[in-house]
Amino acid sequence: MNALPRPALLGGPPVRPEGPPSWPFPDPAIEEALTAACRSGAWGQYHGGLVERLEATLAEQHQVAHALTCGSGTFAVELALRALKVGPGDEVILSAYDYPGNFLTIHALGAIPVLIDVAPHNWNLAPEHIEAAWSPATRVLLVSHLHGGVVPMRAVMECAARLGLKVLEDAAQCPGARVEGRRAGTWGDVGVLSFGGSKLLSAGRGGALLTRQTAIYQRARVVQHRGNLVCPLSELQAAVLLPQLAQLDARNAWRHAQVEQLRQLLADLPGIRLLRNLAADSEPAYYKVGFQLDVETFGLARARLVAAARAEGIALDEGFRALHVGRSPSRFRRGGPLNEAERAHHGTLILHHPILLLAPEEVAQVALALRKIYTHRQELQVPSAKED
Numbered sequence: 031m032n033a034l035p036r037p038a039l040l041g042g043p044p045v046r047p048e049g050p051p052s053w054p055f056p057d058p059a060i061e062e063a064l065t066a067a068c069r070s071g072a073w074g075q076y077h078g079g080l081v082e083r084l085e086a087t088l089a090e091q092h093q094v095a096h097a098l099t100c101g102s103g104t105f106a107v108e109l110a111l112r113a114l115k116v117g118p119g120d121e122v123i124l125s126a127y128d129y130p131g132n133f134l135t136i137h138a139l140g141a142i143p144v145l146i147d148v149a150p151h152n153w154n155l156a157p158e159h160i161e162a163a164w165s166p167a168t169r170v171l172l173v174s175h176l177h178g179g180v181v182p183m184r185a186v187m188e189c190a191a192r193l194g195l196k197v198l199e200d201a202a203q204c205p206g207a208r209v210e211g212r213r214a215g216t217w218g219d220v221g222v223l224s225f226g227g228s229k230l231l232s233a234g235r236g237g238a239l240l241t242r243q244t245a246i247y248q249r250a251r252v253v254q255h256r257g258n259l260v261c262p263l264s265e266l267q268a269a270v271l272l273p274q275l276a277q278l279d280a281r282n283a284w285r286h287a288q289v290e291q292l293r294q295l296l297a298d299l300p301g302i303r304l305l306r307n308l309a310a311d312s313e314p315a316y317y318k319v320g321f322q323l324d325v326e327t328f329g330l331a332r333a334r335l336v337a338a339a340r341a342e343g344i345a346l347d348e349g350f351r352a353l354h355v356g357r358s359p360s361r362f363r364r365g366g367p368l369n370e371a372e373r374a375h376h377g378t379l380i381l382h383h384p385i386l387l388l389a390p391e392e393v394a395q396v397a398l399a400l401r402k403i404y405t406h407r408q409e410l411q412v413p414s415a416k417e418d
């Protein structure tokens with residue numbers, strides 16, 4: 031271990047001098063789709079047929095009756111909540127460690143976020159905390175699969191049925207993932223995908239809503255139209271998404287194998303480990319690869335670890351800030367103790383996905399960088415003169 035060179039943050043040679051790969055990758059299939067959209071004139075039309083084809087393909091791939099595309103994943107969450115008739119004074123239960131935009135969207139509808147704790151093994155929503163958080167005002171469970179974590183949806187659905195709640199499943203980070211034998215986003219009453227610029231399926235912007243229920247689909251359409259069509263997806267966005275859908279399963283399988291390799295390479299490194307999933311018959315998708323950092327055991331503050339990893343050319347970041355931290359208690363209700371979410375707040379690290387599509391040797395660089403940082407954790411504790 032001591033043979034490892036000095037960390038790049040302290041002036042040594044970086045593991046990846048070229049830095050993290052940028053996303054999206056060049057793709058001949060996408061160029062071809064754009065050229066075809068150009069030739070057919072679809073690029074400049076309201077109804078060129080591509081959005082329609084994308085919605086049909088999404089519905090088919092997910093085995094649901096309806097897919098509705100729109101301008102962003104965030105707007106899809108709003109449409110879904112409105113279609114579930116969430117309004118002022120209603121409560122929506124979600125994990126205290128979740129995408130901050132979801133919290134804001136609930137607020138935007140005048141509803142009240144009710145925060146519950148996460149599971150110790152993957153820092154995603156823990157269904158066993160739902161029941162204690164319930165009140166007569168509770169309407170919806172908003173469930174996100176985050177950072178390669180999978181929420182056991184069978185337990186969520188059983189609980190929702192018992193309490194008479196609707197379920198919104200946020201699959202923005204895991205399109206195509208399998209959760210207990212089904213595609214992510216198809217367990218709940220309605221599911222949501224994102225096609226944002228950094229996501230696994232990307233059109234720069236965009237989102238979609240998935241549902242088996244015609245009434246929900248119709249309500250979402252009415253909200254999206256409001257007399258005028260509000261925030262639609264364009265034909266050009268649909269054009270670039272269609273070839274990505276065709277590649278999705280193969281790419282997810284490749285990414286999954288790479289993450290399992292990374293898990294093995296890091297197995298003996300103290301204080302840091304990948305999120306683990308206990309749900310059977312599941313294969314996550316990795317928009318981010320989530321790690322649990324135990325700062326005491328690893329021996330280096332999270333911010334320093336992130337700075338050191340980035341200096342090595344690895345796209346590592348701190349995770350979300352937990353939703354109950356730094357917010358006025360008047361803006362949400364605590365659905366129970368949030369001890370594990372507190373740990374997730376301090377200890378989540380996320381690796382951005384593009385490197386996962388490269389060769390196994392390049393993913394091994396992530397492990398190498400973390401090992402180097404661990405070996406030199408003591409010198410890394412204080413900023414050195416070499417840092418600019």
Ligand SMILES: *Cc1c(COP(=O)(O)O)cnc(C)c1O
Pocket residue numbers: 102103104105107129131132174176200202203224225226235236237
């Ligand atoms: C990115 C994301 C969204 C929102 O998607 P946008 O298309 O960026 O608006 C929603 N939920 C989760 C979990 C996300 O990661």
